[in-house]
Amino acid sequence: MLRVENLTKYFGEVHAVDNVSFTLEEGGVTSVVGPNGAGKTTLINLISGAIKPDAGRIYYKGRDITGYPPSKISRIGIARSFQIPHIFLRMTVLDNILIPLFSRKGLSRNLIKRATDYPEVLKSAEDILGSFGLWEKRNFLANELPHGDRKLLDIAMALAMEPELVLLDEPTSGVSIREKSRIMEIVEEAIRERGVTALIVEHDMDIVFSYSEKIIVMHQGKILAMGSGEEIKRNKEVESILMGGEV
Amino acid sequence: MSNGGGLNKIVESLQKNQYYFILAVIAVLFLIPSVSSRYYIFLVGLALIYSIWALGFNILFGYTGLLSFGHAAYLGIGAYTVALLMNKLGIMSYEVLLLASIASSLVISMAVGFLCVRYTEVYFALLTLAFGEFFFAITYKLYDLTGGSDGMSVLYPTFLGQQMNLTSLYYVIVIIFIVSTYVGWRIVNSPFGKTLQAIREDPVKAEFAGIPVKRYQWYSFIVSGIYSGLAGALYAPLFAHVVPDLFHWTTSGEVLFLTLIGGYRFFLGPVFGAVIYAFLRSYITAYTIYWPLILGLSVMIIALGFPDGVIGSIIRFISKRISRR
Ligand SMILES: Nc1ncnc2c1ncn2[C@@H]1O[C@H](COP(=O)(O)OP(=O)(O)OP(=O)(O)O)[C@@H](O)[C@H]1O
Ligand SMILES: [Mg+2]
Numbered sequence: 212m213l214r215v216e217n218l219t220k221y222f223g224e225v226h227a228v229d230n231v232s233f234t235l236e237e238g239g240v241t242s243v244v245g246p247n248g249a250g251k252t253t254l255i256n257l258i259s260g261a262i263k264p265d266a267g268r269i270y271y272k273g274r275d276i277t278g279y280p281p282s283k284i285s286r287i288g289i290a291r292s293f294q295i296p297h298i299f300l301r302m303t304v305l306d307n308i309l310i311p312l313f314s315r316k317g318l319s320r321n322l323i324k325r326a327t328d329y330p331e332v333l334k335s336a337e338d339i340l341g342s343f344g345l346w347e348k349r350n351f352l353a354n355e356l357p358h359g360d361r362k363l364l365d366i367a368m369a370l371a372m373e374p375e376l377v378l379l380d381e382p383t384s385g386v387s388i389r390e391k392s393r394i395m396e397i398v399e400e401a402i403r404e405r406g407v408t409a410l411i412v413e414h415d416m417d418i419v420f421s422y423s424e425k426i427i428v429m430h431q432g433k434i435l436a437m438g439s440g441e442e443i444k445r446n447k448e449v450e451s452i453l454m455g456g457e458v
Numbered sequence: 459m460s461n462g463g464g465l466n467k468i469v470e471s472l473q474k475n476q477y478y479f480i481l482a483v484i485a486v487l488f489l490i491p492s493v494s495s496r497y498y499i500f501l502v503g504l505a506l507i508y509s510i511w512a513l514g515f516n517i518l519f520g521y522t523g524l525l526s527f528g529h530a531a532y533l534g535i536g537a538y539t540v541a542l543l544m545n546k547l548g549i550m551s552y553e554v555l556l557l558a559s560i561a562s563s564l565v566i567s568m569a570v571g572f573l574c575v576r577y578t579e580v581y582f583a584l585l586t587l588a589f590g591e592f593f594f595a596i597t598y599k600l601y602d603l604t605g606g607s608d609g610m611s612v613l614y615p616t617f618l619g620q621q622m623n624l625t626s627l628y629y630v631i632v633i634i635f636i637v638s639t640y641v642g643w644r645i646v647n648s649p650f651g652k653t654l655q656a657i658r659e660d661p662v663k664a665e666f667a668g669i670p671v672k673r674y675q676w677y678s679f680i681v682s683g684i685y686s687g688l689a690g691a692l693y694a695p696l697f698a699h700v701v702p703d704l705f706h707w708t709t710s711g712e713v714l715f716l717t718l719i720g721g722y723r724f725f726l727g728p729v730f731g732a733v734i735y736a737f738l739r740s741y742i743t744a745y746t747i748y749w750p751l752i753l754g755l756s757v758m759i760i761a762l763g764f765p766d767g768v769i770g771s772i773i774r775f776i777s778k779r780i781s782r783r
Contacts, residue, residue, distance in 0.1 A: 259666065286668040297666075299659035302652070310656045313649040314668035320677075322650035323641075329649075372668060 212237045212408055213258070213289075213376060218267035220253055227253040229432035230267070235376070240402065240409045242419045245429035246452065251412040252294055254429070255378045258410075259291040260284040271376070286314070290374035294381045294412075296365035298353045305349035307364055308336045311371035335371070342401045343367040359386045359394060366398055370405065377402065379411045383418065391415060395422060416453065420444070428453070467777075487632045491625045500696065503628045505736035506635040507692045508716060512728030513642045514685020515713045520722035521646055522678040523658030524575075527583045528590025530709035531570070532563045532683040534700075536690020538597065539563075541610040541700045546603075552615040552622065552630065556691050563687020564680065571679030575672050587707055594705035609701035612694045622695070631692050638685060639729070645681065646725055654678050715757050721767025730768050 213235040220228040228250045235241055243251050256262045258269055260281040268277045276284060285291075290311075299307050312332050313319045327333065340346040343363045348356065353364060362382060369377050382398050383391040395418050402409050413419050419426060419440075426443045428436040436442075436449050443449055487506075491499050511533055518524050536559040543549040543558055574585045597604045604610065614622040617630060645651045653674055657664045661671045694700050703709060712735070720731025738756075743749045764771045 261662075261666075280670070281665045282668050282670045285666050291666060293663075297660050297663035299656045299663065301659055302655055306652055306655075309649070310653060310664070310669070311667040313653065318649045319653045319669060319674075320650055322648045323644050324649070325644070325647050326649050326652045327647075368663070368667060 212272060213410075214270040215258070216268045216270070218254070218257055218269065219265050220250075220257055220262065221265055226250075226432040228257060228264075231429075231432070231434055232267075233427060233434060233437060235408065235410060237375075237408055238406070239424035240399070240411055240422050241425040241427060242423035243410060243412045243427045243429060244414070244416065244419055244453065245435075248431075249429040250432040251429055252380055253432075255291060255380050255410075255412065258284075259289060259378055285372050285374070288375040289378065290369035290372040290376075291378040292362075292366040292369045292380060292382065294384055296358075296361040298356075298361055298364050298368070300352070300354040302353060303349065304340065304345055304351055304353055304356070304364060305336060307353050308340055308349075308367060308371050311368050312336060312339075315372050339367050339371050339401075342404070343397055359390045362386060362394060363397060366401075370401060370407065373405075374407060376408045376410065379409060381412050381414060383413070383415065391418065484636060487635075488629075491628055496624060499624055499628050501736060501740055503624075503631045503692075503696050505733045506631050507689050507696065508713075508732035508736055509729040510635055510638050510692070511686050511689035512713050512717050512720070512732050513639060513725075514682045514689070516717050516722055516728045517642065517645065517651075517654070517685070518678050518682035519714070519717060520727070521651060521658060522654040522675055523661075524675060524678070525579075525583045525714070526574075526586040526679075526682070526710070527707065527714070528570075528586035528588070528710050529682070529686055529713050530705050530707065531586075531590040531593045532567055532686030533690040533693065533709065533713075534593060534597070534702075534705035535559075535563050535566050536687035536692075537612075537694040537700045537704055538604065538610075538690075539687070540615075540691050540694040541612050542603070544612060544615065545610050550613070550616045552617045552695075555615055556634075556688070559687045559691035560684055563683050563690070567680050567683025567687075568676075571676050571683065575675040575679060587710070590705055590707055590710055594702055594707075597702040597705060604702070607702060609699055611699050612697070614695055627692075627695055631696070634688065634692060638688065642685070643725060650674075650677070715753065717767075718757065719760055719767055721769040721771075723766055724769040724773075727767050727769045734768065 216232050218228055218231045231254065243254065245251055257264050260279050263278055268275055270276065271287065271289060299310065309326055309332065312335050316332065318329065318332070337346055340349055345360060345364060345367065348360065353361070356364065366379060366382055379398070383394050386394060399422055411423070423440065426438065426440060427434055428443060428449050430452050435452065436446050490502055515526065515529050518526055539559040539562045540555045543555055549555060570589045574582055577585055598606055614627060616622060617626060653669055656667065657669065657671050657674055665671050716731035716735035717728045718731070719734055720729065721727030739749060742752055760767065766774065
């Protein structure tokens with residue numbers, strides 16, 4: 212589904228992503244782990260079109276999408292969420308989810324009909340916000356939401372693009388340990404229910420081992436190891452880096 | 459969250475009575491010519507023209523988050539389109555003149571907007587300012603065509619074959635004001651309008667929601683330009699004269715000031731600002747020559763003390779009273 216070849220991005224002297232190659236098969240959850248600064252966010256930024264690589268290519272379903280703008284990539288089936296949630300703060304939760312839904316359905320240009328006069332779009336909004344426990348809060352302004360809900364809304368907006376592949380950058384960062392598992396359960400169910408393939412960056416190894424079919428370990432911009440949870444657990448080098456680098 | 463709840467309650471109660479309120483305002487607007495002097499007909503007409511202009515300005519500023527510092531240009535283009543077609547080609551039909559102003563402001567704002575949206579924030583503002591001054595300079599220089607600093611006089615045009623006068627022009631202004639306010643309201647509540655607001659809130663996220671941000675900013679610029687051009691086409695015959703100052707940055711400053719006075723976060727904020735501005739200016743300039751000083755001071759007070767403008771402050775005040783109960 213996704214093939215990344217020799218992907219490289221330098222920031223001055225920093226080799227943020229360094230000659231990275233891998234393929235993702237359709238279905239399931241793949242996790243990307245690695246210490247702070249390993250290049251995980253940069254990898255997501257590259258695939259989602261937020262930044263352009265210095266070298267290497269990205270293929271999605273056989274199509275070379277290297278250099279596509281984010282608006283195009285998100286419409287052909289790759290959506291993403293952010294480590295620090297990006298939501299439309301002074302708009303309601305409902306409006307937040309309507310924006311990607313309109314965009315997905317090609318309705319964003321419609322300038323006379325009321326945004327709330329689209330029953331089928333509202334139905335999708337209810338469906339998605341419902342899965343994320345946010346439907347009851349649809350009339351709140353997004354800036355009234357607590358951090359955990361903001362993270363969920365950010366991810367819900369990505370899924371509203373009806374992607375086939377979703378890239379989630381640390382869905383549980385900045386939330387309490389107790390809330391982490393709640394958020395991961397919601398996210399996992401939402402993803403699996405919709406049959407979306409997921410690439411998830413995550414720090415918490417317990418979460419990683421319990422939710423992912425495949426794990427990619429990054430360190431200093433390079434892929435150190437790739438494999439199932441069992442294979443990664445057995446890898447001594449990975450263990451030392453993850454333990455040493457964990458914050 | 460109580461704040462959101464309080465605000466919602468006020469919005470709800472306003473919504474319940476909104477039709478009566480709107481009908482009352484429309485009735486008053488239509489009654490003005492039969493109860494007031496020529497001066498007040500002129501003044502209210504002017505306030506409504508400012509309103510149309512500011513509503514358009516605020517689609518770009520308040521809704522899309524782009525500060526244009528050259529919005530006088532499109533007002534000027536609308537006004538000069540009327541003046542030029544009337545003086546040079548002898549076209550007197552207001553129907554034609556209005557359509558021509560819409561067309562010219564559409565074309566110019568498409569061209570200028572296309573270049574300006576490539577830049578962000580202060581560079582965007584500077585570029586719009588530069589274009590405004592460019593139009594100022596050429597109307598000033600092209601003496602043979604535009605009359606240079608003398609400007610051009612504008613007569614009352616004809617409408618549906620009838621010779622217009624102040625009263626009939628006033629009615630046309632009222633009708634265009636009502637229609638453009640209604641259309642503006644529909645726009646900001648449409649998927650397109652919501653998309654503009656999303657771009658204002660977080661252009662990065664909007665891009666990842668599949669929205670080509672620059673293109674939508676451009677669309678917003680064009681809509682805003684058409685509103686301004688239309689306002690200019692109404693302004694020319696009301697003032698009976700056009701001068702290059704219409705394009706000047708100080709004129710661009712006016713639309714920003716009155717939008718801030720009214721409250722850019724509220725759809726009707728610019729309308730309130732326009733009415734307050736038009737009346738205040740006419741009274742204050744009648745009594746003192748210090749109008750620019752007073753204007754400057756009031757903008758400072760509003761910027762520092764009432765960032766949500768008049769409407770915002772009123773709503774906040776009422777919502778506090780309600781939530782205290
Ligand atoms: N825009 C940028 N400009 C300069 N350097 C950057 C930029 N983005 C990332 N870097 C650097 O690239 C390296 C990789 O950063 P990245 O954010 O991808 O790491 P990460 O694995 O996501 O880390 P974390 O776990 O802290 O989120 C870091 O050294 C970082 O400082
Ligand atoms: Mg990161």
